[in-house]
Amino acid sequence: MLFGWLAHFVHRSSLKSDCSDLMFLDVLKQFFVMGDAEHESGSSENFRISTLRILLVACLLVVSSFTIHSLVRLDGSDDEFSLASLGLIYIALIAFLLFSSRRYHHFSAMALIGLLAITGISFITLSASPIGIEFGVITLYFVPLVVRLFYSFKASLLFSFANCLTFAVDMYINNGQVRAFVESDGVSMMYLQAMIFILLNFALPLAVSRVILTLQTTIFRLKELANSLNHHSDLYEEIFEHTGTPTLLCDKRGIVLKLNQKALDLFPGVLAASIEGTKINDWIASTSDSSNRFFWQKNVSECVLKANTKSFLEVHRSSLTTHGHYVLHLQDVTHLRALTEKLENTQQTNSRLAHFDSLTRLPNHQNFCNQVNHRIRNVSDYYTGAMFIIRISQFKLLNKQYGREQANRVILNFSRTLQARLSDKTISGRLRGVKFACFMPVGQTYLIQRNLRTLIKSVLPDQIRIGDDILNIDYQIGVSYYQNEGETSEELLERCEMALEYSTSAERIAFFDQQLEAKLIQEHKLGLALADAVKNKKIEMWLQPQVISSGEIRSFEALARWRLDDGSFISPIIFIKLAEELGLLPKLAENLLRQLISVLEAWHEESIKTPIAFNLAGQELMNDVFFALLMSLTSERPWLSDMLELEITETSPVMTHPLIHKRLRALSQYGFSIAIDDFGTGQASLGQLIDIPANILKIDRRFVSPLPDDRRHLDIVKSTIQLAKSLNMSVIAEGIETREQANLLMSLGCDTLQGYYFGKPSPISDWTKNNHEKAKQLRMVY
Ligand code: C2E
Ligand code: CA
Ligand code: CA
Numbered sequence: 001m002l003f004g005w006l007a008h009f010v011h012r013s014s015l016k017s018d019c020s021d022l023m024f025l026d027v028l029k030q031f032f033v034m035g036d037a038e039h040e041s042g043s044s045e046n047f048r049i050s051t052l053r054i055l056l057v058a059c060l061l062v063v064s065s066f067t068i069h070s071l072v073r074l075d076g077s078d079d080e081f082s083l084a085s086l087g088l089i090y091i092a093l094i095a096f097l098l099f100s101s102r103r104y105h106h107f108s109a110m111a112l113i114g115l116l117a118i119t120g121i122s123f124i125t126l127s128a129s130p131i132g133i134e135f136g137v138i139t140l141y142f143v144p145l146v147v148r149l150f151y152s153f154k155a156s157l158l159f160s161f162a163n164c165l166t167f168a169v170d171m172y173i174n175n176g177q178v179r180a181f182v183e184s185d186g187v188s189m190m191y192l193q194a195m196i197f198i199l200l201n202f203a204l205p206l207a208v209s210r211v212i213l214t215l216q217t218t219i220f221r222l223k224e225l226a227n228s229l230n231h232h233s234d235l236y237e238e239i240f241e242h243t244g245t246p247t248l249l250c251d252k253r254g255i256v257l258k259l260n261q262k263a264l265d266l267f268p269g270v271l272a273a274s275i276e277g278t279k280i281n282d283w284i285a286s287t288s289d290s291s292n293r294f295f296w297q298k299n300v301s302e303c304v305l306k307a308n309t310k311s312f313l314e315v316h317r318s319s320l321t322t323h324g325h326y327v328l329h330l331q332d333v334t335h336l337r338a339l340t341e342k343l344e345n346t347q348q349t350n351s352r353l354a355h356f357d358s359l360t361r362l363p364n365h366q367n368f369c370n371q372v373n374h375r376i377r378n379v380s381d382y383y384t385g386a387m388f389i390i391r392i393s394q395f396k397l398l399n400k401q402y403g404r405e406q407a408n409r410v411i412l413n414f415s416r417t418l419q420a421r422l423s424d425k426t427i428s429g430r431l432r433g434v435k436f437a438c439f440m441p442v443g444q445t446y447l448i449q450r451n452l453r454t455l456i457k458s459v460l461p462d463q464i465r466i467g468d469d470i471l472n473i474d475y476q477i478g479v480s481y482y483q484n485e486g487e488t489s490e491e492l493l494e495r496c497e498m499a500l501e502y503s504t505s506a507e508r509i510a511f512f513d514q515q516l517e518a519k520l521i522q523e524h525k526l527g528l529a530l531a532d533a534v535k536n537k538k539i540e541m542w543l544q545p546q547v548i549s550s551g552e553i554r555s556f557e558a559l560a561r562w563r564l565d566d567g568s569f570i571s572p573i574i575f576i577k578l579a580e581e582l583g584l585l586p587k588l589a590e591n592l593l594r595q596l597i598s599v600l601e602a603w604h605e606e607s608i609k610t611p612i613a614f615n616l617a618g619q620e621l622m623n624d625v626f627f628a629l630l631m632s633l634t635s636e637r638p639w640l641s642d643m644l645e646l647e648i649t650e651t652s653p654v655m656t657h658p659l660i661h662k663r664l665r666a667l668s669q670y671g672f673s674i675a676i677d678d679f680g681t682g683q684a685s686l687g688q689l690i691d692i693p694a695n696i697l698k699i700d701r702r703f704v705s706p707l708p709d710d711r712r713h714l715d716i717v718k719s720t721i722q723l724a725k726s727l728n729m730s731v732i733a734e735g736i737e738t739r740e741q742a743n744l745l746m747s748l749g750c751d752t753l754q755g756y757y758f759g760k761p762s763p764i765s766d767w768t769k770n771n772h773e774k775a776k777q778l779r780m781v782y
Helices: 002-017 024-031 036-041 044-072 078-099 105-126 130-150 153-176 186-241 261-265 334-355 365-378 395-402 404-421 449-459 489-501 514-535 572-582 585-605 624-636 658-669 686-691 711-726 739-747 764-778
Strands: 247-250 256-259 284-286 300-305 312-320 326-332 385-392 427-430 435-441 463-466 469-472 475-482 509-511 540-548 553-563 612-616 644-649 673-679 696-699 730-733
Touching (some): 044 078, 044 105, 044 130, 078 105, 105 130, 105 153, 130 153, 153 186, 247 261, 365 427, 365 435, 365 489, 385 395, 385 404, 385 449, 385 489, 395 658, 404 435, 404 449, 404 463, 435 489, 449 475, 449 509, 540 585, 540 764, 553 585, 585 624, 585 644, 585 764, 624 658, 696 711, 711 730
Parallel strands (some): 475 509, 553 612, 612 644, 644 673, 673 696, 696 730
Antiparallel strands (some): 247 326, 284 300, 300 312, 312 326, 385 435, 385 475, 427 435, 463 469, 540 553
């Protein structure tokens, strides 16, 4: 039965544990609650169940063998039968207790103690044989020990003392009745009984108590220790979890032992368990030191996530523990790295902006100078170089005509062509505006200016394409030589600038020399004086008469005069050009125009209808403010357009600009007469002559002076007059100094004459004082 039940137990256990090859020994261990798991749990309950089962199994074995023995000897007597029956009842009872020993172990223990007590008492009181009595006594003697196994020491002591009665009864029975049973002397028997009594009732329970107490104290201490350990471990765990930084603990081979949540967050979609126990190198790689497997042992190393190469980490080795473990702090630097990259890019762009021209990518002024200085300083031998500045002429007009974007394209095309044509040894750069600088080493032959001129001309493109248009490009160039005399690039550039000022439309390439420098300084002073003269309206208008064939003054030409404090005059040819360069011309023209208008207003009131011609260099007309002023003055005085003639010089390159044409057409529609000055000397083509709504042609003094003797000039004058007539224009001849010239030109069909022969330019007041006496007098000249 026991084995059947054990087999059943084995079967259940094997099902439960799902382990079919469970060894018999393991079954026994499990049955007696002595398995490793129960052992490690250290629970006192397991200890009790285990003890209980050992005792119950022992009892069962004893009772079973006794019962089997009784059954074998069964001879039909009542005694034997009742013994066998009692044995079977006991087996059933003990088996039941064994069965309920796990779930109801308190009850089983109590029942076992009760059973022992009842058995003991029953044997003592009911048994007729001395062995039966002794069995009962010994059974009772065991009770304190068993009680101690399940209950307190006091409870066991209670039973020990109770057994004193058992001992007394035993002594009594032994002395009175069963002396015959023991052959030996009564005293020795008494000692044996006393020894058994003391041993089982006091010695063993005390010894077991002592062991249990020690075990309990140890368990208690161990528990306390475990609690404290758990507490500390919890604290450390908490600290580790909440360091605020992603933290990772690894051993010296780089195996991850533990990582906190923050560190785990750096590896999205990965479980802690899949990282713990693996190598750190499986997850991250060093960006700078890829060959070093132990990069994480460095104080700081930058790494990239292997699963996402766009994520960057900084690994800080924070400390090395006493166990040789490494605490690593991880920092997500993806954002920081992107920022740094952006910053570096910006710095690069800034540096490019600081050293290169953004449009052409050529070195800028400073960079060009640095490069040249570097070159000059690093050539030890005799070195000759030429520095030159190229300025694209009339670029402002190009800007206005085509717009900034197209004009920029011209600059870009120009710089590309230039770079392609220049030798590698040339340093080039872009200065401000449309000025380019080049520095090239030159050989002896190129020290001859003519040769250098040819060389420079050969690298400059004559034409540049903008969309479908092909533009003719003009340049001004200032050149300065470097001959190893310790000049710096800045000085050379300055000299080029000076030379540039002296390039003319006839000779575009100008070379620097010392006189030029002095001249420029003087010009600078003159510029300052001019600005002052314009501001203080010191420049005044003089009038020169223009006479018709009858001798009458048809009109006057207004000519600007600037008298210095010392009484000397500066030629308008000089100061008009200077004013143009300094941007003072529109203001000067405004002052001069206002002077004329005040005279014309007086004349208009007196009904004197003599027009005055006003010279325009071109820049005035391009100036919006001046043009608006002219228009508003005209709209306030409708008679003005009949009294004011406009002389434009065709030599001025501005005159080819479409805006000038547009404005001249507007002025012509307002009724202004427009005269083309210095005709034949400039660059106006016949086509442009038609475009400009001019109605007067002025033959320049250059053609008139050689008359009447020079045939060629005579032919030019003749054909000019014919041209004017064919275009329905009237003709004015300038610079008439002799009677012959006057007669000749008049005979050729010239309508109006002007020159010293008729009258030199004089201040306005000369012509207006004494009721215009001088003007009237002059009419008589011819
Ligand atoms: P222009 O318009 O050709 O002026 C005629 C120049 O010839 C004037 O010189 C005049 O004094 C000079 N002239 C006139 N008749 C004779 C003559 O018989 N013999 C000689 N030898 N010279 C004669 P000026 O006044 O020195 O002016 C020179 C140039 O300055 C002018 O040439 C004109 O282009 C410019 N200019 C003068 N005043 C103004 C002005 O108010 N505005 C502008 N934009 N330019 C002016
Ligand atoms: Ca003129
Ligand atoms: Ca002229």
